[in-house]
Amino acid sequence: MGNGNGATLIIPPQGPLRGRVAPPGSKSITNRALLLAGLAKGTSRLTGALKSDDTRYMAQALRDMGVGVDEPDDTSFVVHGTGTLRAPAQPLFLGNAGTATRFLTAAVAAAVDGTVVVDGDAHMRKRPIAPLVAALKTLGVDIDAPTGCPPVTVNGQGGYKGGRVEIDGGLSSQYVSALLMMGALGREPTDVVLTGADIGAKGYVDLTTAAMAAFGARVSHPSDATWTVAATGYTAADFVVEPDASAATYLWAAEALTGGAIDLGTPATAFTQPDARAYDFIRLFPHLPAVIDGSQMQDAIPTLAVLAAFNTTPVRFTGITNLRVKECDRVAALATELSRIRPGLGVEEGDDLLVASDPGLAGQSLPTRIETYADHRIAMSFALAGLKIRDIAILDPGCVAKTYPGYWKALAGLGVELKDAT
């Protein structure tokens, strides 16, 4: 049976998982570096980069706008920018890549002279972009997104003035990052001002300003809610992408769940990405705290939620409202799929997720086919349950290609037996 895209059955390993697995390059950093290199004049070399659906969509969009993007090997991009982007002949198709979609919407508004349609797949067409569109309008950009989600039509004027722009980053920090990266392309400085009390994970904005600095931008951060971006444009650079911290969370959790020792080649403290915070929780397993605030490590919540199922005491996840507008509604997906394993294991309470926790799950046979909703993180996190519970099958296992195409190979390399269960 299955959903037409196959299924993978995970056979729980007999003992601890041991070995060496390096996570791939960071999706977030690769897509920032690709864009900034594409906006710079000259040749930039990105190494340690991620090659996955999300980064291929970004690279292809840049090519469609006249940027040369070569791929000399599996982890490098060589980007030949001209300092401007050409109007593409077709809509930019960006799949379900939130970073590419949000970042390019703002960038094309400043860099393209002509019309650009920014579009994605059926999932992306349900992910909100209205706050970013409204903010760009206040900067004088001619832009429209009739549904509040992609497709977005941008009529670029071949540049933009700069100025002050307000943005609410509550639904997505990517709106803030998009405006910041656009900011360096103004004729005058740009002030990006946060409205609203919350921003998703602020650490992503720090990643943005760090990448911008590497490509010659000057950003100051005079208050918690304000950034000023100088009108410098971007300078080509050689750039090393750090490994993906969100991908690392699955390996850390696999190590914790099996009592193993997995060498990622990078210590947890060396990551600059928000999800590295999850390590401080994973190392407490099986004594995770009663409440975990997920607001500053959102993409790690599926990992932590599945781990919590095997914890000694229940765990409540708070601060995760915006997980509802990711690749799928992750709060609902986690509750539904945990409860598919054992009724009541995951419960939605408002926007919180309560994981009932049951160390006795380990070693049981609980035949379950996990729906993954085209969401790589649901597939990768529930595979962890399969390390402890017999007869867990993951539907549509290929969806991991969004950010970690080598995931199943990595598990197999650690000795996990996988079987086709289509």
Ligand SMILES: O=C(O)C1=C[C@@H](OP(=O)(O)O)[C@@H](O)[C@H](O)C1
């Ligand atoms: O800026 C980024 O690279 C990202 C920001 C986060 O999204 P939101 O800002 O939409 O919460 C995160 O979930 C996403 O995977 C990557």
Ligand SMILES: C=C(OP(=O)(O)O)C(=O)O
């Ligand atoms: C939310 C995610 O991706 P994006 O927003 O970049 O599509 C993710 O990778 O978990």
